[in-house]
Amino acid sequence: MIIKHTSGRNSLLAVAMAVSLASCASAPKPNPQLDEARTIYRSAASDSQAAKSALVELRSAEEALQQAEKLQAGGADPVEVSHYAYLTKQRSRIAMEVARQAAARQKMEDAKLQRDRILIESRTQEAERAMASAEERRMEAERARQLAEQRLGEAERARAEAVAAQQRATALAAQIEDLQAKQTERGMVLTLGDVLFDTGKASLKAGAMRTIDKLASFLKENPGRRILIEGHTDSVGSEAFNQTLSEHRAESVRDAVVERGVAAERIAIEGLGEAYPVASNDNAPGRQQNRRVEVVFSDDEGQFKQGPDAR
C-alpha cells in the first residue's frame, strides 16, 4: 500500500482515512474459501471416529475456523480470512487422516486376534489329526498282530493235523499189516483162504473168526471205507454149483462182519464162481489157492479204485 505525499494537511488526513477504511473496515463480502472451510470442518467434526481419536487436531481446526470467522466478521483483509480458511481445511483433513489411521490400527488389532484364533484352531486340529492317525496306526498294528496270531494258529493246527494224519496213516498201515491185506491195483485186498471154510461148504470155521474180528474192527475204525466181498472157486464140479458156493461163501463173510456191528450198507457181495483163478486148476495146491474169498477195500471216501463190477 502506498501513501502519496500531498501538500496540505487536510488532504493527507483524508487519504489516510480512506486508506484505513479501505484496508480494515470495508463491508464483509462472502468468501468462498471460508464457505469451503466451514463445510470441511463440519464434516470432520461429525465423524465419530475423529471425535474419538483426533480431538487435538479437531480443536486446532476449530480455532483456525473461529479466527477466520472473526476476521471475516471484522471485515479484515480477504487474504487473511482465506489464510485461516486454508488452515481450517488442512487441519480438518489432518483430523480425518488421524481418525483413519486410528480406525486402521483397530482393524489391525482385530485382524491379529483373528489370525491368532485361526492359528490356534489349526494347531488344535493338527494335534487331533496326529492323535487320530496315531490311534489308527495303533489299531492297524493290533490288526496285524491278530492276523499274525491267527496265521500262527492256522499253521499250528495244520501241523497238528498233518501229525494226526501221519498218525492215522501209521495206524492204518499197522491195521493193514495186522489184517495181512495186500495193496493191489484194485486197491487193498484181503484174501481169506480155503482153509477157513468147511470143505465144499459156505460156513466159516472157528479159526476164521480171528480174521473176521480184525476185519470188523478195521471197518469200525475206518467208517469211511466200504468193502466188496468176492467169492471164488476152483474148476472142480459144475459151474452152477461153483457159482452158488462162491456166492454163499461171500454171504457168510458178510453176515459174520455185520454180526460184529458193521452196517450192511457198507458191504457189497458177489459170487464169481470159477471165472477168476489165481493159479492153475491142474494140481491140488493151485486149486486150493483158487478156492478163496477176496475182500476189496474202498478208500476213506468210500470209493473203489475200480467199481465193484469192474471185472
Add this chain to the structure above:
Amino acid sequence: MTSKSRLRTTMTAPYVVLTSLALGLGACASKVPAPVEQMATSRAAMAQAERAGAGEFAAVELLAAREKLNKAELAMREGRNAEALRFAEQAEADAVLAEAKARSSQSTKAVEDMRQAIETLREEIQRKSR
C-alpha cells in the same frame, strides 16, 4: 496471526483520523517480524513427513508444502514478512497433512496385507485338513 485492526468509534474525529492512519500503516506496512521460528517449525514438519513416507503416499501434499516453504523463504528475503508467515504456516499444515496421510495409508495397507495373509492361511488350513 498477530496483526489486529480495531476501530474505536467512541473517539473524537481528529483522533479517529490519526489512530486510523497509525493502525492502517501498522496493518499494511511491514511491522511483522521475520517468521524465523515458524520457518524452523515448518521445515521440521516437512522432514518428518518425508521420513513417514509422504513422498510415496502423499506426494501432492508434500509438494504443496515444499512450494509454500520456498515461497515463504523468498518473501522473507524480500522483507514481506506477513506473507512469509502465512506461507510458512500453510506449509506446516500441508506437511502435517502429508505425514498423517502417509501414516494412515500405510496402516490401511498393512490391514489389507494382514487380511490377505489370513485368507492365505485359511486356504492352506483347508487344504491340509482335506
